[in-house]
Amino acid sequence: MALHTQQSISGFIASDPQQTVTESGDTRLYVRIGQPTFRRNDDGTFTELEPTFHDMVAYRATAERALTRLAKGDSFIAEGYTRKFTIERDGQAIETEEFVAKKLGHDLARTNYEVDRSRRRQAPERDATTRTTVAKESAATTTGMGI
Template identity: 85%
Template sequence: MTLHTQQSISGFIASEPQQSVTANGDTRLYVRIGQPHFRRNEDGTFTELEPSFHDMVAYRATAERALTRVAKGDSFIAEGYTRTFPIERDGEVVEAEEFVAKKLGHDLARTNYDVDRTRRPATPAREALGHQMPTAEPVRASVNTLGL
């Protein structure tokens, strides 16, 4: 079977998450994200450059879960795709770009947290494939961003 891959992006949440609803009634998450940039120096050290800022959105269940779990300043990793679309600015139509996150979570390299492994309701797909959720004592998630 072929390995399925998608685009990914990492960075930090630069704005307060905003919730809206699409014309279809789906939950939509919007955040402004930042990506740090560094320049490698000849002596092997790195110089931090100004971050770049971009738009990121998520829809439906991913948006609903993210709205309760991510906050401004959190380091994240997301899987999805880049979408470009026309937008009018100052009377001129230009191309805008956003990252559409299908999966979104905290960056393990930069975040301390505990995982809640209590069982979630089974989905039809999991039942059909015979997947079992791991059982464990419940642990409440508490996110503590390291800020590295």
């Protein structure tokens, strides 16, 4: 089975998150993001350069959750894709791009916080023996044979 991958991006939230609504009524998050850049020196050390800045958007549930959880200055990681489009500014067509985040959260390597799982459904814990028995019973049932 092939491993499904998508583009990812990481950095920091450079502007206050903004909420808008699409024509179809979906919540849309817009935020300006920054990405730190570094230059490797001959002695193996790194020199921090000026960050680059980009646009990032998210829609629907991802946007709604991000609007309540992300703030300017937060480090993040996002999965999604880059969308290129043309806008008109001062009578000229300008090519631009934005990152469309389908999944978005804090960067665990750079963020300290606690997770509240109190509202999470408790899935019954099953050990390997239980899983094997259930799998055998399921296979026997689908083939019409008992155990």
